[in-house]
Amino acid sequence: MLLSVEDLKIGFGLLEPLVGVDLGVDAGEILGLVGESGSGKSMTAMSIMGMLPLMGGRIKQGRIVFDGLDLTTINEGSYRKLRGGRIALITQNPMTSLDPVVRVGRQIDQASQLHLGLDRKEAKSRTIDLMDRMRIPSPQHAYDLFPHQLSGGLRQRIVIAMALAGDPDLLIADEPTTALDVTVQAQIIQLLVELVRDRGLGLILITHDMGVIAQTCDRVAVMYCGRVVEYGPVARLFDDPRHPYTRALISCIPQLGMAPGTLTGIPGMVPSSQNLPKGCRFHPRCDSVLDNCRLREPPMKTEDGRSVACFLHEGGQR
Amino acid sequence: MLGYTIRRLLALVPVFFVVSGVVFLVVHLVPGDPVDHLIRTGSSPDQRAEIIARYGLDRSLIEQYISWLGRVISGDLGTAIVMRRPVATLIWDNLGYSLALGGWALAFSALAGVAAGAIAASFRERWIDHGLMGVSLLGSTVPTFWLGLLMIMLFAVQLGWVPVSGARHWTSLILPVLTVGLGGMALVARVTRIAMIETAREDFVMLLHAKGVPRWTIQIRHVLRHALIPVVTILSLRIGLIIGGSVTVEYVFARPGLGSLLIRALSQRDYPLVQGCLLFLAMAVMLGTLLGDLLQAAMDPRQRDEATR
């Protein structure tokens, strides 16, 4: 495993936005992280990036092992060398993710200068090369532009180029297409998939779009209220969703040829982390609640390569 | 950029006419007759009439305004009635003192304010933040003249480090600069701090951290650079304060300067001098605002594009 997160629990004061998160990703593999907003997907990304202290949070329990190194034990200085170097982040909104007063080329340079020790000239040629590979038209010219002079899709390509500039082994893409037009979304996803396949990167793709997951990921972790509720290979998870929440998410994907009125939503709302329900966190919205669900949190059960946290599947029985 | 500057300068022309009209009229609202100051020694009515005619005070306001404006545009601000010297010369002589005090005070408040604000923002909600902000709040809440008097008492009288007053030696500038500068520093520090805290919340700063940029590089090269944009605006709006607003400090330290000149002219009802000073100040403020906008455009590519479009 390139990265494995084991039994991660984080805390912001008394709140615990993530509890018992387990997942892993290998080189050349795409792990999908899916769930509604507020389910802890971005928090997971921030934990892996070691950026919780910036936001006032901390890791309370568990390990994050990257390439054999437990990241929860290293100091900020060593972490900083990893960030943008071996682990890179692509953020949600390309409109606000770039420094508006710095030329985009320089923003990409910064990463390779920091992490690969290139001088300014080498960094520039690497940047232009990267921009070209990101299919940014006339990169020589685009290098000197400011972010506001580029379209959203191009800006996201800049953000991706910036993430790649430090030559990372692991890429975390936090909803990389949410803020973009539908037509551009597919191109960006395609670009990311190619990177993984060609360069052997590990990619954690955070999204709330089950459709994207189905098309691109190798494995998927379904998150709800700060917990991973189901985790497994993408094909089996879609063929045979075990957790009622996964089932509900899949039924929310609109499909061509569906009879009008058959597209379902999930009733209710994600509870806030201040007042989580007792027992299984999903039980108030679940369509197959057992008595047990209201009393205890179901533990994660793993069985031939896939895990689920639901009493319906206690001990692997249906 | 050049085209934009020229357009902005042209836009000031109508403002100039309005301001000059008001400046001209305001002076005539001041009660008292300047002629009285000239003939205090009991001159004859003939002499009085001659003086009135010499300064054109017998003509209608409109006529006086037009001839005054005509002369102003050709660069002649007239002659001070009481001080009997060309207004332009008087302004020029005093401007040097004002610029020295204002310029150094500006430099001090900008540097100290930005430094204090940046440090406070970087250690937000810690004791160093509260301490710095408390001290700078203090700086903006005490009356300037009072601060000046206390400083004279401490540094000039008790310790004897600097001269009490006057403007003969550069050391006499230290206390006035500190007095004016401490007041301005508070504002700059507060604006810098707030702007930095707000910038630090932006997504791109998050991404800079994710890129592995060292924390202090982020704070100084990126966050502070953004925070300087509103600071420049604030400072450029205070250009009038720098040139004419130090009148209290000039008074306390017995320094010459434009503010003092204007106050003296007012008390002597010296029309041409009052008009000249007011007009000069107004123009300086207008140009200062323009300069601020240009600087802002130079610092922020988004505004540059908007301005030159």
Added chain:
Amino acid sequence: MKGPNPRKFLLVLTPTPLSALSGIALLVLILLAVFAPWVSPYPYDVQNLSIANQAPSALHWFGTDDFGRDVLSRVIFGARTSLSVSLISISLSLFGGVIIGAFCGYLGGWVDRLGMSIVDLTWFFPEILLALLIVAILGPGSESTIIAIAIAYLAQFTRLTRTQIITLKRQTFVEASLSMGAGPLHIMMRRLLPNAIAPVIVVAMLSTGNAILLEATLGFFGMGAQPPIPSWGGMMSTGSSQLFNAPWVIVWPGIFVALSVIFINLFGDGILRALDVKARMRTQ
């Protein structure tokens, strides 16, 4: 969006301890000023040259000035002048600014342009010069000081109200009122002003601190309240000639100016913060 209910509005203002303390201190200061004749140990104008320029003592806590008057009593009576002049001038400025700003913002067009360009003229001169100019026109005294300060701060309130009204005017609830047949005056008084006024009032509170400073400065130039009425600025003006042998005469009024400005700032900051919290709660 409904107009703010004044009672609820106050309830939301749960202040920080610091701003609450400042509020209490301000209240004490105001009470001191109001009950000055009863709380001050001596009358403000009784001269006794045999005890001129005495340092603070058990009899005269703050010392005496060059006429042998009790500085503490004069500081307490001076609070009357300084606080009332600042409060009245800011209220006047606020009133005028809100009315002009509301009309300019609501009507727009040439009324707006004309009104704003006249008001904006005051931006061209530093507050202190503007105030000195106005006092020079009107002659020294408390009334002129009030008018001078009111005019010096007019542009600020006008601008702020105008911006608020323009922003609110675009919002849908005004459209809704219009479509229900409400008249323009009704919309202005019942819909726009109540919604626009809260931030303007907070700024007015913070400006009262600056007004106290400005009043003191005018007093220092001898342009404020005329003797024998004590004002903080005036006391420092006469005290400055005795700077080296009776510094307490200027030190105490200065401290009181600084304290009232600090209290006003801290109290105002607390309210600003509370309003901000409230605004954030509303958007969520």
